[in-house]
Amino acid sequence: MTRVAIIGGGVSGAAAAYFLRAKQNLFPSQLKIDLYESSHRLGGRIFSEYRNSLVLERGAEGLSGRDTSAMELMEDLGLELVRPAALPLGIGCGGQFEVIDPEVLRPSLRGLRHLLGRRLISTRGKLETALRVLTRSFRDKDTHETSLARYLEESWGSEAAQRIFAPVYSGIYGGSADELSSRLAERLQGGRCAGPTKSALFSIATGMSSLVERFVELSGAQVHLESPITKLFRDSDRWLIADAPYDAVALCIPAPQAGALLLSLDQEAAKLLSAIRFTSVITVLLEIEPIDLPEASGCLMQRQNGLRAVSFVSQKWGHSSRSSSFVRGFFSPHRHLEDHDLITLLVNEIEALCGVRPRVISSLVDRWEAANPLLSVGYERIGARISEAVKALPGVFIPAGVYHGAGITDCINGARRSADLMADYLTSFSAVRSDYEHRISA
Template identity: 25%
Template sequence: MREADTVTKTGRGRRGRRVLVIGGGIAGLAAAHRLLAGSERGGPVHVTVLEADERLGGKLRTGEIAGARVDLGAESMLARRPEAVGLAREVGLGDRLQPPSTATASIWTRGALRPMPKGHVMGVPGTAEALEGVLSDEGLRRIRRDDHLPPTHLGEDTAVGRYVAARLGREVVDRLVEPLLGGVYAGDADLISMRSAVPQLFEEAGRHVSLTEAVRAIQERAAANQQTGPVFMGIEGGIGTLPGAVADAVRAKGGEILLGERATSLTTRDAVWRLGTESGRVFEADQVIVALPARAAASLLRTASPMASQELRRIEYASMALITMAFRKAEADLPEGSGFLVPPVDGHTIKAATFASRKWGWIAEQNPDLMVVRTSVGRYGDEKDLAREDNDLVDLSRQDLREATGLDAAPVAAHVTRWKDGLPQYPVGHAARVERIREHIAAVPGLAVCGAAYDGVGIPACIAGAYAAVDLLGGDTAALDELKADPVQSMHGGAGE
């Protein structure tokens, strides 16, 4: 086939920038939407989104169980940042935004379900009293020693678990910090970067001798800001409906979205980008946004930016599985609240359980006679259970649910969703690595990157990173500067259980 037959010039025959967005997850779709929204105010922009899969949305996905529509990936988004709820409203989902019906959760620790304590930042308390009932008396006494310890050097970065254990004792990490961080990253608290995962705490810890004093400073500032409204928000029909709504808006604004087009090569010459796909097609454009997971981005950028590619290859991922089960409500006498977290130190299989029908009113309304429950399995460094068959994961989840809650009924339906390499890990030094990646990318005109591997795994973080990437292509660094100054990833966590 002649080259003339295979080359697709996006926006051919029309004036304006031609931009390729590689990756149809929420970051790529948000980037495409911002590009086209910007073109309404400035010059024309012709946008083509390429997605390797036959489905858009990445880790945002809906499905059905026993006739009820549910999320099979992320189920909520941080609402005290404007990015995610703002995009949802822009694409027509404003009237479907819903807060959780209940925000009361528990932690299954030391043989019992105990109320999730308040007065902490990602499990790090402002006072020992905040963790009464969760920690042992010895664990509480260890926290009180924090005010009398000499300063602990933070350096450029440090691991959350190790730093907290040094200041407050191991029990705080094992019983609270670990399950909370695991819910966001499916990671290991002793490896996760404090600077990247809990930036507010990292900054305050550098200003105070006592870690509990740093937490109290964060709490005082939050109280002074008097933030109101729900911390998290869902969408009627599922968070997984957001990508489709954004895609519809992109198409309505003239954007093109192509599924089943896996990018395999990316080169630039004479200010023109050429992208080859597995199907044999070649696309030409003036600018490119790579919105792919780190490993796929590394492979694609090996020629265009070899140094960025090398850094991206070093980003590791955790795999996990979500087990969604539907029980007859009459047979599912569950404790109050939206679910519970599980500290890995107790040796159970599941890492969390969500009583989805109780947490989200829209699920309960679909079938009032059903109780939908989600459990999660797998975390970085502990993925052995993911080799089991689906039925085994359902059985193991039921065993843990029985032990934790007394639920002994058989589900009327069950579905296992596996997320292979689903969550990027943010080890110590992650922020510096991202800075190096962006420096290498900035040296290549017309190229930008975004996605969960950079600024946070939550939906608002992915969207904020996408907006910054779009603005960088236009020579505007303000959005990236703001993202660095006020990181989206926060004490409230992100897309996990």
């Protein structure tokens, strides 16, 4: 029997189990997959909450449909997709609310016209932006990686960069534009001069958690909940995990935890993984008595109090009922605030946006210490070094989403690639094993 251990029951681990099972016909013997999860539930940063007939997301709310293979996969899994209402996004500033046309995020004449007609930046800022956009084609197209903040300033001028574009990118990737890489501007649209356009987001009608559950169900993996893995041993040609022997193991846990597991096995990989920084976010989900919110899916905030964005959940996902609606605030945890302080800040902001103080029916505060890997300058290079370093450990695989995944689609793609590599390794297991033994004895 071929035995594989998957550590981590989030979407990376669940998808790795699913893709590996899809290759079971390659294995001469039976394939057994064990999935170890430290907490009492599967899903990790995917966490759906079910209330009567409503699905509320406490973690990730959707996937990017820019990669069409993700949507095809959902169909293969038999999951019904839902799209958010076709509403614009707003930017909030000092109680003001301005809708932004996604086209404004491109350095185009149409985007420029839209921006010039808005109160988002001063007249001086608008002149600077106009100059930047209009002279863009005469400037050198510098393709060097730099900080996102610098790239945005060069493209749109400093005021527009700081007040409009940086909040958009921080809202998507976490972290500040000073820390993030300019590669993200390319990554979002597949071209250096592009910015984010219309929402390609979609979600799952039965909740994002059903994606993880479906992967696990179809993988036939045996799930071990409340089973934190704290040690990984090499015992002759197999890995020992929770006293059981495995031919291969996939570490599908956030990079620093993966680094800690590898500390006594591979210093280089452990050091690189442990050095990956993560962004943190606190989410505050409020159930409120219905009020008239701006006609938008949500609002990016230009605030010093840590509030980065507010999602008008009910409007966005069509959840409204006569008795209540939902909004969700995203805070950067730059200073410690108690739950009730965060709730008050969010209520104050909603009041400033709509002129009516919302009455709170219920609230949920979640503190996500490791929301996303911080994709700082050089992150692709570091990712390549990690994947090289891990190759020195026969039978150990780490999906790339763990160290430079910007979301669920990246995690799924990383898991698919790891499952392919794992299947190749397991089918040529004997050859690799003898090579490893030779190196150990040398």
